[in-house]
Amino acid sequence: MRRRARRIQVRRRVTAGVAVAAALAVAVPVGLALDGPVRRTEQPPVDRTPGVVGTVRVDPRSATVGAGPGTPLTDVTARTVTLGDEVVALPEAYEQATPYGDGWLAARQDGDGRWTLDRLTADLEVEDSTQGNSLFTVSPDGSRYAVASFDGVDTWFVMNYDTARQEPERPWAAVTQGPDGSEVGTVGFLSDDEVLTYRLDQATGTISYLVANGEQLTPYDGLEGAQSASPATGMVAGSTAVDDGRSCAATFDGRSRSADPLWTDCDRELGQFSPDGSLLVAFGASDPGAGGDESGVSVLDATTGRPVVDFEVTPVRDRVVGIATQVVWEDDEHLLATYSDGDQQWVVRLGVDGSVERAAGPVTVDLGTVGLRLTPGRAR
Template sequence: MSGFDKDLLVRELDVRSQEVGDSSIDLAAVKRRARRMQRRRALVGGTVAAVVAAVTVPVVMTLGLGLGIVEGPTDDPTVAAPPRTTLSTTSTTERPSDDTVRLSLDGLDRGAAPRIGYLDGSELITPDARGLTLDGRFSWITPYAQGWLAGSYDENGPRLNFLDAHGNLLRGQPGAGAVVNASGSQVAYVTAAESTNRTTQLVVAPTLGSEAGKLRVPVPADATPVGFLSDSAVVYGTDGERPEVFVATVAGSERVPGLLGASDATEHGLIAGATDRSDNGSCSAVVRADGFAQLWSTCDFSFEQFSPDGRYILATDAHRDGIGFGTLAILDAKTGAVVAHYQKQDRDMVHINAMTWEDDRHVLATVYDEGEWAVVRTDTRGSIELATVPVPGPDAECPLFFSLRP
């Protein structure tokens, strides 16, 4: 039995034990279901408008040797923020006690549709709010060569799929993941299919699709791209008995000491990743790309993505078990201070499948709650609202996936 199968079994047994552990009727749960039925009736009659910021920037990039890292942003005095817990650079992150927001679909107001692209089954919601039917089901997508580059997974592992502007499949090849730079002008992915001797390469390609503009760096077969530090510097991680993290440039790859895995990198000069992993949890740290000095660490959270402006970092449970996450936290990227914290309650059948930044202050997450999936919007102020109408679905099969963000 695989680790994933074990997680599913453990979670299912836990759920079933909660269901039969109390023979009395849960009146609060009945009220929640009634409110949800009323909300669904009100929402289904409306029109769902979705907006996506998935536009390829027509810029020809020059590949250089240096990292070209931009200094992180300063605090914006015009942006109000909730009270934060403080953190020294040597201590672990403290979670807020009074400002934690319940993570649930129950009773949420409907807000604007997602302002980034997302996949709903085999349909891509496009910038003009029309659905584009794709030639297959994919777990991520991004503009490429006047069409699309999308990811999928089959019995042989991850695949890269190249689609035309109408969503028709042009070709597919084995390849691990993809990341997009801040301007949306370049995409990086790992594949052996494009090398003459079938060695695995990290490919940095203009999203315009120019073959002549591609940068190729040899990498291990188990490499996966994580994020851009500059137009010519990409962070990638490797799996195996001893996972490692590297920065790849045209000069080759340089190992990032102290990290066992990377979550994200930002062109503001920071790398986030794990420093320790065990059956009981993990510890993570944010390090500077220039010199790899550690800024701060935590054993309370594991990391997801930096905000586009590099000011914040998304975080979730330090111990990831089961089929999803129970926590969405927004931390200060420079100090680790908790800015906003969303968490499911103990008895709620709630989990997050994926989360991503919508802009510098808002986060979208695909959330499952008692038989329904929806995209919710959270922010740095502790607000939460629905971004899509909840749809029915099993807990282990999320129908919604986000496009790659620049």
């Protein structure tokens, strides 16, 4: 069954943040010299009882300076990627990158919105390329990536790779294009083998979901919208229709292919699961890119939907201030988020315990540009 996608959650992959408001469309500054300590102080185990932290105000100017971000950071303008202490000059203006064997996997977009996925050698030469319509999906631990590629005729292929390049290539799932204008992309991993996939008909605005496992495709009927998935628990975060016709945030049991929500929240939109699947990122239901009071980020208990901690921005008169929706889990206890204040951007590390650190920045950017990106993953 297909439903009209009212608040299509896959737009972050179809558009990759192109429409994010000027000062909020950020990822991370690359190769910056930070003042202060470069090691994060070890924290005691976090009490995740819902509601124990409450609301935390975020201001990168006054935050303690911590270690640099522990996930890949790409700077489109500088054409660099940073991971840990490694800073690499890239051959193109890539918007996403992750380690792949001894080299890199990197995605770039042309002026027509088409995506190219390049596999780069250790010497940063292009080994081969794949054409698609969106960014690739990386598993929370960075061990696998999935991407949908079009053959140029009538078929899309969903591919699932080992980023270490230590196992044989898996079979590809073939998804027929369907009506003219259909596009296929990946949402997330339900397990190491299963990739939640969407097929979007641009002409009618309808979306359907499939689960790719090797060459096998299984329809996920009744699912209205999907934003992310957890390979640790098999849960899916997305949206569902409620009795009054609204489209509200919801989670689902993806392993049973259930379209019945586990819980709903009509005041939020959902993001990524933590690596262990126990927590979930959320934003205000109004456009987080619009700034204002709802431009913060929350951490929810993934099982119940109850908030663990809410992070809000420090408002400034006459400037757009907010936390972008490009939020990445660094580990089970910390988020990396991009914070904008006018043309100044930072990366902040937000702890489940309510801690706030400055991980990078500030840098000055042109308003309306998306030059800095975060990608899930780990150091080599």
